[in-house]
Amino acid sequence: MKKFLCLAAAALLVFSGCRAENKKSENSQASKDVFAMDTYMNLKAYGENSEAALEAAADEITYLDELLSVTNNNSDIWKINNSAGNSVSVNNDTAEIIKKAIEIGDKTNGALDITIYPILKEWGFTADDHKIPDKETLAMLLENVDYQRIKLDGSIVTVPENYQLDLGALAKGYTSDKIMEILRNNNVESAVVSLGGNVQTLGRKPDGSLWKIAVTDPFSPNSAMGIIEIENKAVITSGNYERYFIGEDGKIYHHIIDPADGYPADNGLVSVTIIGESGIMCDALSTALFVSGIENAIDHWRKNNDFDMILITDEKEIFITEGIADNFENVSEMNMEVVTKE
Ligand code: AMP
Numbered sequence: 001m002k003k004f005l006c007l008a009a010a011a012l013l014v015f016s017g018c019r020a021e022n023k024k025s026e027n028s029q030a031s032k033d034v035f036a037m038d039t040y041m042n043l044k045a046y047g048e049n050s051e052a053a054l055e056a057a058a059d060e061i062t063y064l065d066e067l068l069s070v071t072n073n074n075s076d077i078w079k080i081n082n083s084a085g086n087s088v089s090v091n092n093d094t095a096e097i098i099k100k101a102i103e104i105g106d107k108t109n110g111a112l113d114i115t116i117y118p119i120l121k122e123w124g125f126t127a128d129d130h131k132i133p134d135k136e137t138l139a140m141l142l143e144n145v146d147y148q149r150i151k152l153d154g155s156i157v158t159v160p161e162n163y164q165l166d167l168g169a170l171a172k173g174y175t176s177d178k179i180m181e182i183l184r185n186n187n188v189e190s191a192v193v194s195l196g197g198n199v200q201t202l203g204r205k206p207d208g209s210l211w212k213i214a215v216t217d218p219f220s221p222n223s224a225m226g227i228i229e230i231e232n233k234a235v236i237t238s239g240n241y242e243r244y245f246i247g248e249d250g251k252i253y254h255h256i257i258d259p260a261d262g263y264p265a266d267n268g269l270v271s272v273t274i275i276g277e278s279g280i281m282c283d284a285l286s287t288a289l290f291v292s293g294i295e296n297a298i299d300h301w302r303k304n305n306d307f308d309m310i311l312i313t314d315e316k317e318i319f320i321t322e323g324i325a326d327n328f329e330n331v332s333e334m335n336m337e338v339v340t341k342e
Pocket residue numbers: 111112113114115116120166167168169170237238239242243255256257258259283286287291
């Protein structure tokens with residue numbers, strides 16, 4: 001029962017956190033809560049230098065939040081979104097994220113498209129003022145959505161007039177990569193961060209065991225559907241339960257948009273969890289493969305060797321890739337199938 005309570009509370013927080021409390025005296029542990037990028041973040045690091053390392057990490061979060069925000073009129077993204085077709089010189093971090101977004105856009109046939117911002121605004125997801133747009137408006141706005149028209153030349157970005165970017169699909173993953181870099185540079189060997197449920201780990205737990213990370217049950221988002229054991233990896237989930245509204249027609253409309261038609265993606269998936277070494281790749285892919293749907297997601301995994309994934313379908317089935325299956329415990333009632341490379 002105790003374990004169950006711990007699990008239920010975990011809801012995408014680090015499962016081991018419940019136990020870490022008891023270990024405070026054995027290991028010097030630092031913990032920090034930050035609200036940034038519109039979400040709650042928790043950072044935990046172990047070892048001598050952990051306190052100072054987390055201070056530096058929190059500063060980096062604040063810096064990236066300001067740099068990438070769509071609403072802060074000093075941010076790189078704001079400058080691009082108000083550039084009226086002119087070139088904008090951006091920071092290296094911004095350029096690196098845009099470069100990765102274009103690369104993953106290409107690899108996923110445009111399922112990831114960071115020029116989706118005008119559509120998100122129309123649905124009211126940016127201002128929490130939700131509405132169902134009409135088809136004609138979406139069709140018109142989609143004319144200004146195409147990541148292939150972003151020009152990136154070093155750190156100079158040019159987008160056509162009326163194009164607007166939103167890096168929400170991969171900014172948190174980039175941020176957790178940066179945090180790992182800072183912690184490593186500060187000689188921290190064991191850490192775990194959760195940026196609004198997007199988890200990334202450094203090394204192993206201080207006792208030498210693997211980190212245990214809870215994966216949210218999309219059908220009951222306050223509880224876990226499984227526990228995954230990892231080291232040195234990110235576990236990043238995109239789900240239809242994370243941000244949504246119920247329309248006047250009684251239907252649920254969520255925040256992951258299919259750039260093909262401007263509507264919330266409806267390709268059979270309710271959540272996609274990506275596990276891999278690169279936070280930015282895991283974050284970008286979780287959003288992209290959610291849009292791509294089951295077959296395309298599996299196809300993408302078969303062609304690439306740098307990640308594993310857990311797909312949950314709207315028919316309550318779990319598909320897990322073979323690279324991670326032995327490190328995953330399904331605690332849900334859902335049926336689970338292991339996907340192989342063939
Ligand atoms: P995530 O929670 O990582 O799946 O990211 C979802 C966020 O990415 C949304 O809240 C939007 O800001 C943005 N977004 C939604 N659909 C797309 C898409 N197809 N391509 C790129 N970004 C998207």
